[in-house]
Amino acid sequence: MGGDFYDFFLITEKKLGFLIADVSGKGVPAALFMVITKTLIRNEAQKGDSPHEILSRVNKLLYPDNDTCMFVTTLFAILNADTGEVEFANAGHNPPLIYRKSQGFEFVKVDGGFVLGPMPTVKLTTSRIQLNRNDIMFLYTDGVTEAMNPEGKLFSENRLKQLLSQSKPDSLKGLIQYVRKEIANYAQTAPQSDDITLFALEYLKQ
Numbered sequence: 740m741g742g743d744f745y746d747f748f749l750i751t752e753k754k755l756g757f758l759i760a761d762v763s764g765k766g767v768p769a770a771l772f773m774v775i776t777k778t779l780i781r782n783e784a785q786k787g788d789s790p791h792e793i794l795s796r797v798n799k800l801l802y803p804d805n806d807t808c809m810f811v812t813t814l815f816a817i818l819n820a821d822t823g824e825v826e827f828a829n830a831g832h833n834p835p836l837i838y839r840k841s842q843g844f845e846f847v848k849v850d851g852g853f854v855l856g857p858m859p860t861v862k863l864t865t866s867r868i869q870l871n872r873n874d875i876m877f878l879y880t881d882g883v884t885e886a887m888n889p890e891g892k893l894f895s896e897n898r899l900k901q902l903l904s905q906s907k908p909d910s911l912k913g914l915i916q917y918v919r920k921e922i923a924n925y926a927q928t929a930p931q932s933d934d935i936t937l938f939a940l941e942y943l944k945q
Contacts, residue, residue: 742769742811743880743936746777748784753820756784759832759878759938760813772809776801776855780815790815790828791863798830798855810854814878823870823942828863830855833884833896836903837868838875844903846896847876870942875911877903878940882933886922889929894922911939 742762750756758780762769779797786793794815801811814835816827827835831854836844847868853861870876879899886894902921908914915937922935 742773743882743934744773744777745878745936745938746781747940748781750784750787750817755818755820756781756815757818757878757938757940758813758815759880759936760811761832761880761882761934761936762811763809768807768809772811772856776811776813780813784815784817789865790817790826791865794828794830794855794863795861798861799859801856802859805856808857810856812854812881814849816876818870818940818942820944823872823874823944825868825870825876826865827868828852828865830861830863833879833881835879836877836900837870838877838903839871840873844877844900846900872942872944874942875914876940876942877914878938880934880936882931882935883918883922883937885933886926886935887929887932888925889927891929894925898925911941914939 745759747757762773779800783793783796812831814829814832816825818825829849829852834846834849837847838844850864852863884896906917
C-alpha cells in the first residue's frame with residue numbers, strides 16, 4: 740500500500756477543491772496517514788478561507804499525534820468555476836504544469852512550502868493563476884519525475900514537460916494514459932521504486 744492520493748470535491752456550488760499528495764513511507768502507516776490527511780483537508784476546506792490557511796489548520800491537526808514524524812507533501816487548489824481563477828498552496832510538492840493553447844505546457848511557479856505533519860506550524864502562501872477555456876492543469880507525484888531507466892537515470896521534470904508538449908491526446912484520459920505508457924517505456928525493466936499518480940483538470944467554461 741502506497742501513500743499517494745488525489746481528490747476533488749465541491750466546497751460551494753461554484754468552487755471546486757482539488758489536490759494531489761504524497762505521504763512518506765509505505766504500508767499500513769502511510770495508508771492510514773493518507774486517509775486522515777484526505778479527510779482533514781475536505782473537512783477544513785468546508786470552513787472556507789484560502790488554501791494556505793486550510794493546509795495550515797490541517798497541519799496543526801496532524802502534528803500532535805504524529806509520534807513517528809510522518810509527513811505529507813501536497814498541492815491543494817480551489818477553482819472558481821465562474822471566473823476560472825485558481826488559488827493554490829504548495830506544501831513541499833512538485834510544481835504543476837499548465838497548458839495554454841497559445842504556449843503549450845509550462846511549469847507553474849510555486850513556493851516550495853513546508854511539508855505537513857512533523858512540525859507544529861508551517862509557513863505557506865496562497866498563489867493565484869487564471870485559467871481560460873480549455874486550459875489544463877496537470878499535477879503529479881515524484882514517482883513520475885524520479886522514475887529510473889535501467890541505467891539509473893531519472894525521468895526528470897524536463898522530460899515530463901517535453902513529453903506533455905509532444906502529446907496529442909483527444910481527452911484528459913488519453914493524456915494520462917499516454918504519460919503512463921511513456922514512463923513505462925522509459926523505465927523498461929527497471930523496478931518501480933515509488934508510486935506514480937497523475938491528475939489533470941481542464942477548465943470548460945460554459
